[in-house]
Amino acid sequence: MASLDIDPVAIRSTLPELAREAERACALCLDKTDCRHDLDRGGTNASWADRCPNADLLLAVRATHGVKP
DSSP states (O other): OGGGTOOHHHHHHHOHHHHHHHHHHHHHOSOHHHHHHHHHTTSOSTHHHHHOTTHHHHHHHHHHHOOOO
16 A cells, blocks of 8 residues: 555554455455565556556545555
């Protein structure tokens, strides 16, 4: 989440069910290594969103709750 300018602590406290669902989807994901690599580069490479089961959710959260570090 932090790679997408989302404050994970704030999301866990304000939207705990959403955070747990996103964490579950990540835990089951087969593309974690590629995803982490893309997000470590700042999430500017859109390919992470093409394969991420949480992409729509994360992009919506970033648009409404994102916090720049």
